[in-house]
Amino acid sequence: MSDGETTTLAEPVVEYLSIDTSSKQTLGLTFDSFAALTAGARVEASMHYPSDVLAGWAVGHFVAHLAQDFIDPDQQKVLITAQLTSGGSGIQLVIRF
Secondary structure (H helix, E strand, O other), rough: OOOOOOOOOHHHHOOOHHHHHHHHHHHHHHHHHHHHHHHHHHOOOOOHHHHHHHHHHHHHHHHHHHOOOOOOOOOOOOOEEEEOOHHHHEEEEEEEO
16 A cells, blocks of 8 residues: 555545554555455355456456545545445445536
């Protein structure tokens, strides 16, 4: 995360947090590990082919790079909220230009 290049949507949020650098790196490694383990589990369970996982990874990184221009915590250009209820859940995405 310290190389200045954003590769996930979570990285700008982690960078904005008031925590030390080693904690930020640990969070980044944790996110990457969960993604890799989930991808491996999907292939192992025969739910996806390895090419599906790689294509999903590529699309995800493309979207993250595209969205990083809109993510600025100080200006709140992007607002993502989630609501969980007993009847279901919802996610709201607001993008201000």
